Amino acid sequence: MTTEEQIQYERALKRVKKIKGFYTHLLVYVVINLMIVIINIQNLKTGESYFKLENFFTAFFWGIGLVAHGLSTFGGEIFFGSDWEEKKIKELMEKEKSEQQKWD
Numbered sequence: 001m002t003t004e005e006q007i008q009y010e011r012a013l014k015r016v017k018k019i020k021g022f023y024t025h026l027l028v029y030v031v032i033n034l035m036i037v038i039i040n041i042q043n044l045k046t047g048e049s050y051f052k053l054e055n056f057f058t059a060f061f062w063g064i065g066l067v068a069h070g071l072s073t074f075g076g077e078i079f080f081g082s083d084w085e086e087k088k089i090k091e092l093m094e095k096e097k098s099e100q101q102k103w104d
Helices: 003-044 057-080 084-103
Strands: none
Touching (some): 003 057
């Protein structure tokens, strides 16, 4: 394996681990919040109301963290695209080249 292939492999491995971490986080979020819902449904049998604000705190605030995790994992592709960086470098190089030609 060449150095270039090794670098590409390491980048891909890092990306796969990041994606796996997000999906693990998502799975734990769903399982725990389902358990909370089931417990709260059991409380309905005792006459308590399910629609209390404190019953949604965990899902809401943890959900904010999950969204942040998702954006850190997939956000670069959503906002910048897979080859955004390369396009931006070329754009800036062309801009600099044209400005330099203007002064020559």
